[in-house]
Amino acid sequence: MYKLTHAQYFEALREDRLLGLKCLDCNACTIPPKRTCQECGSTDIEPVSLSGLGAIVTFTVVRVPPEGLDAPYVVALVALDEGPWLMGMIGNIAPGEADVKLIGKKVKVGHKVMAGMKYTAVGEGVVPLFSILDMES
Ligand SMILES: [Zn+2]
Known part of the structure; x- marks a missing residue:
């Protein structure tokens, strides 16, 4: 399952907001949205707003x-x-x-x-x- 869908990501981008996924295991941030942390592969990730x-x-x-x-x-x-x-x-x-x-x-x-x-x-x-x-x- 995607915790942050591509549709949500692009909808936010249309408002000049960047959404990413924060890893609860290694703290890394993943963008654009993926199913797993791009650093450690964990699925324990949650959507966050980035500063842009x-x-x-x-x-x-x-x-x-x-x-x-x-x-x-x-x-x-x-x-x-x-x-x-x-x-x-x-x-x-x-x-x-x-x-x-x-x-x-x-x-x-x-x-x-x-x-x-x-x-x-x-x-x-x-x-x-x-x-x-x-x-x-
Ligand atoms: Zn991670």
């Missing part, structure tokens, strides 16, 4: 998009404050300005509705869209 804050670990500029998306855009791997890493687009930077200075920048999660996206989880057209908080530093 994190820092950019690495990023790439996508120039050849999947069908339904407009390129170029910036995709980053974000280390959430609660521990797990989550992939998402970065909304408030021009792809031409994306450089190594992005690494370590603080970001906050939002969302983007992807009406035309074909290759995605069943029936869900919403993806994480991060905004950089400290653009000036």
Whole structure:
């Protein structure tokens, strides 16, 4: 059984809220939702609200998009404050300005509705869209 369904996860994401699963055995946080803890495999997990804050670990500029998306855009791997890493687009930077200075920048999660996206989880057209908080530093 899913303690946190994908539907609940995406519904929250539409309101710019991140839901995850906290492991009662090892304390790790799992996102997006899975049946078991992504660190230790325990099924003793419970839904939690995450801060939606994190820092950019690495990023790439996508120039050849999947069908339904407009390129170029910036995709980053974000280390959430609660521990797990989550992939998402970065909304408030021009792809031409994306450089190594992005690494370590603080970001906050939002969302983007992807009406035309074909290759995605069943029936869900919403993806994480991060905004950089400290653009000036
Ligand atoms: Zn665990």
